[in-house]
Amino acid sequence: MKMLQQYMSNKKQLVIKGVKVNGFKRGSNSKAVTGVETNQGTIDCEQVVIGAGPWARDFWNMLELPKTANIKGKDGKMHTTDMWTYWMLQEGVIGVEPDFLKMNNGKAPPVIHVDSTAPLYSDKTKKLITDKIWGIYYKPDIEGLGVQGGTSPYIVDKHFDQVNVDPYGIESPEFQTTEAFNDMWCSALAHCQKRFEDKSDLYRKGPSGGLGCMTPDxxxxxxxxxxxxxxxxxxxxxxxxxxxxxxxxxxxxxQESDLLKPFRFNRYEKGELHPTSNSPFPWS
Ligand SMILES: Cc1cc2nc3c(=O)[nH]c(=O)nc-3n(C[C@H](O)[C@H](O)[C@H](O)COP(=O)(O)OP(=O)(O)OC[C@H]3O[C@@H](n4cnc5c(N)ncnc54)[C@H](O)[C@@H]3O)c2cc1C
Incomplete structure (x- = not known):
C-alpha cells in the first residue's frame, strides 16, 4: 500500500516494479475496467495494456474472456478449440570453446536455424532419434559458455488451466529440458556441422528452457x-x-495500424487465419 501511496503523491514515477495483478475492477454501467487490483491495492485507471507473455492465460481468465475460440474453417464450418496451448521451449548450452563457431573471416557467425526431414541419428549411440521433421537453432552463448540454442518445443499435454506456469523457467520443478533433449540437440548439431561430432559429453547439464503460451494459430x-x-x-x-x-x-x-489489423481476435471467427507453416516451430 505504501508504494501505491508514494505513486499517488508522485505522478512522475511511471513504472512501479514488483506489483502483482490479481484482478480487475469493472464499471457498474459498462464492461470497461475501472481499476487494476494488485497485491498492493487497487489502481484506478482509464486504460489497461497487458503484455504478459506466458501469463497471458491468467490475465485472460481475470478478464473472464472465453476459454475456447471459434474458428471458421476453409470448409465454412465453425470449429471450437482451446484458447491457449502451452508449449515447452527446450534450450541448452554445449560447453565448447567460445570461438568454436567463429567464421573464417574472424567475425561472429549468424544464428543458424535448421529444419530438416532427414533421419536424425544419435551422435553417441548411432540409434535413430527421429525420422519425423525436426528443427534446431544455435549461436555463440552470450556469456561465453560455449554454443547456446534449442530445438522445436513440445506441446504440454494438459488443458491450459492445469499448467503450472509458476515457478517459471529454471525455477520450475516440472518443466526442464531432459537427457533426451541433450542427445537430440547435440546430435542435430553434429548432423549440421561436423565440428560438433563426438562433443555431446560437453553439454552443460542444468536447468534450462521455459514455457510459452500460444494462441489458437x-x-x-x-x-x-x-x-x-x-x-x-x-x-x-x-x-x-x-x-x-x-x-x-x-x-x-x-490511429489504427494496418500492420496490427490482421492480428485481431475476431480473425478466428471470420476464418481469416494466417498461412500455416510446415516448420516444427510454432513461431516460424
Ligand atoms: C526458453 C525461452 C527462450 C526464448 N528465446 C528467445 C530468443 O532467443 N529470441 C527471442 O526473440 N525470443 C525468445 N523467447 C521468446 C521471448 O522471451 C518472448 O516472446 C517475450 O519475452 C515476450 O515478451 P512479453 O513482454 O510479451 O512477455 P514477458 O517477457 O514474458 O513478460 C511478461 C511479464 O509479466 C509479468 N507478470 C506475469 N503475471 C503477472 C501478474 N499477475 N502481475 C504482474 N505482472 C505479471 C511477468 O513477471 C513478466 O515480467 C524465448 C522464450 C523462452 C521461454
Missing amino acids: SFPIFDRFLENVYMIADANHGYKMIGVGELVAKEILG
Whole structure:
C-alpha cells in the first residue's frame, strides 16, 4: 500500500516494479475496467495494456474472456478449440570453446536455424532419434559458455488451466529440458556441422528452457477487450515484436495500424487465419 501511496503523491514515477495483478475492477454501467487490483491495492485507471507473455492465460481468465475460440474453417464450418496451448521451449548450452563457431573471416557467425526431414541419428549411440521433421537453432552463448540454442518445443499435454506456469523457467520443478533433449540437440548439431561430432559429453547439464503460451494459430493477438483493455499476446515471437509498442500506443490513441489489423481476435471467427507453416516451430 505504501508504494501505491508514494505513486499517488508522485505522478512522475511511471513504472512501479514488483506489483502483482490479481484482478480487475469493472464499471457498474459498462464492461470497461475501472481499476487494476494488485497485491498492493487497487489502481484506478482509464486504460489497461497487458503484455504478459506466458501469463497471458491468467490475465485472460481475470478478464473472464472465453476459454475456447471459434474458428471458421476453409470448409465454412465453425470449429471450437482451446484458447491457449502451452508449449515447452527446450534450450541448452554445449560447453565448447567460445570461438568454436567463429567464421573464417574472424567475425561472429549468424544464428543458424535448421529444419530438416532427414533421419536424425544419435551422435553417441548411432540409434535413430527421429525420422519425423525436426528443427534446431544455435549461436555463440552470450556469456561465453560455449554454443547456446534449442530445438522445436513440445506441446504440454494438459488443458491450459492445469499448467503450472509458476515457478517459471529454471525455477520450475516440472518443466526442464531432459537427457533426451541433450542427445537430440547435440546430435542435430553434429548432423549440421561436423565440428560438433563426438562433443555431446560437453553439454552443460542444468536447468534450462521455459514455457510459452500460444494462441489458437500460434500468431500473436493485438486487440482491445472490454472497451479499454488492450492485450498483446505475443505467442513467443520475441524479437519480432520490436516496434509493436509504438504501434499499440498509436492504436490506443485512435490511429489504427494496418500492420496490427490482421492480428485481431475476431480473425478466428471470420476464418481469416494466417498461412500455416510446415516448420516444427510454432513461431516460424
Ligand atoms: C526458453 C525461452 C527462450 C526464448 N528465446 C528467445 C530468443 O532467443 N529470441 C527471442 O526473440 N525470443 C525468445 N523467447 C521468446 C521471448 O522471451 C518472448 O516472446 C517475450 O519475452 C515476450 O515478451 P512479453 O513482454 O510479451 O512477455 P514477458 O517477457 O514474458 O513478460 C511478461 C511479464 O509479466 C509479468 N507478470 C506475469 N503475471 C503477472 C501478474 N499477475 N502481475 C504482474 N505482472 C505479471 C511477468 O513477471 C513478466 O515480467 C524465448 C522464450 C523462452 C521461454
